[in-house]
Amino acid sequence: MSDQIKPCDLPCPKCGSANVMRRFWPKGERRQAKEYGMPSYRWTRVVAWNEYANRDHLVHHCRCCQYEWQTLPMKAEKQAA
Numbered sequence: 001m002s003d004q005i006k007p008c009d010l011p012c013p014k015c016g017s018a019n020v021m022r023r024f025w026p027k028g029e030r031r032q033a034k035e036y037g038m039p040s041y042r043w044t045r046v047v048a049w050n051e052y053a054n055r056d057h058l059v060h061h062c063r064c065c066q067y068e069w070q071t072l073p074m075k076a077e078k079q080a081a
Contacts, residue, residue: 007058007071017064024073025053041070 011018025031025044033051040046043057061068 004074006074007060010060010071012060012062012065012067013069014067015062015065017062019063021061021063023059025057025059027053027055029053043070043072 007022010020012020029052031051031053033046033049036049038046038051040051043055044051044053046052055072057070057072059068059070
């Protein structure tokens with residue numbers, strides 16, 4: 001078993017709340033940017049009103065303080081034969 005903390009167990013790094021909405025964003029998918037020409041995040045790029053995922057990642061949104069951050073999904077564990 002891995003010692004890695006699961007993304008679903010992460011509290012908000014700003015306020016500590018456990019009330020966090022999470023969504024998976026696959027590489028190549030396009031979503032509408034929150035504002036025109038907004039800055040890109042670590043694993044996305046923004047062009048005008050479009051935001052594109054550069055790699056698979058999770059977007060976490062704290063429902064308490066509205067902070068948003070991104071993490072990578074868990075790595076699949078290799079099963080012993």
